[in-house]
Amino acid sequence: MKLYIVADMEGIAGVVSSQEVDSPSSPEYEQARKQFTAEVLAVCQGALEAGVEEVYVNDFHGTGCNLIHDRFPPQVVMIRGGFRRTSGFDLLDGSFAGLVLLGAHTRSGSTQGLLAHTYSRRLQFEIFGAPVGEFDLLALLAGEKKVPTILISGDDKTIEQAATNLPSTIGVVTKWSIGTRGAMCLHPMQVCTLLKEEIRRAVKNAPGIEPPAIMPPIPLVIRPLEPSLAERLNWIPRVKALPGGGFEFLGESMEEVANIVYGATLLASPGE
Ligand SMILES: [Zn+2]
Structure with missing residues (x-):
């Protein structure tokens, strides 16, 4: 084990x-x-x-x-x-x-x-509308x-x-x-x-204990807490700007969602 x-x-x-x-x-x-x-x-x-x-x-x-x-x-x-x-x-x-x-x-x-x-x-990140x-x-x-x-x-x-x-x-x-x-x-x-x-x-x-299960497509929303970050998030393929602010990505798996979360994190890192 x-x-x-x-x-x-x-x-x-x-x-x-x-x-x-x-x-x-x-x-x-x-x-x-x-x-x-x-x-x-x-x-x-x-x-x-x-x-x-x-x-x-x-x-x-x-x-x-x-x-x-x-x-x-x-x-x-x-x-x-x-x-x-x-x-x-x-x-x-x-x-x-x-x-x-x-x-x-x-x-x-x-x-x-x-x-x-x-x-x-x-x-901030959300999945199915709930903060994660x-x-x-x-x-x-x-x-x-x-x-x-x-x-x-x-x-x-x-x-x-x-x-x-x-x-x-x-x-x-x-x-x-x-x-x-x-x-x-x-x-x-x-x-x-x-x-x-x-x-x-x-x-x-x-x-x-049941492992948490989630069915793709997985709707990830990224909400920048500083306006200057919005332009950078627009660079990522398949990341769409939402009308009310924020960006949405539909992930085929959690690993794909993690790739976007980690990429967005690096884009938002000061000095990068
Ligand atoms: Zn830590």
Whole structure:
């Protein structure tokens, strides 16, 4: 049995500011990186104890080089490196029994929850008219490969958002957000203990969880939050401007939708 973990940093214990996760030379980042490694390790250990034989970990935050690799046992396959066409779902196929979304965060444009974004803070994405975040897109990508999402961790607002599309997925709350800039935080060690307990339960539940299914054509809408981005989005083939603002793309698969989301993200990146 194989498990796939997409590991992001915003939703881990104690993190409330971008300084802690986006400034690799700062002491705040070093602290967050240690906790990030401890949480992912707790999930790996719990999963291995529950009978999982191999765990793939995708270091999904920023540079993709955050986790301290030598802390992990040899049954863990580490995927790391910069933003790429298959970021977050590299090598993910139907051979995995479940997906874990660790350290997730709220969707772009959310007025509650910490460090909200969907790849970019300057774009919002919708599928079938409903806003989607990174966790929705990754769960749908896995669903297309018949892999269920068995556990998600993050702040309380992220877990609330995930419950709409992933009702059977176990949610682990690491902190309770106070607006968008603060949170009441669980002790970091307590979060690791919780993750280790809950992954054991999630691995047992995995065969009973339906992967989210979506029938193509998949209507993706991109809403730029800055007017200057609209012109750039017009460059992408098959991306149509909508009369009320925003752009629509009809995807033949979730992987195609992800290609457009990632391409739009790079177009919206400052300095690109
Ligand atoms: Zn991140």
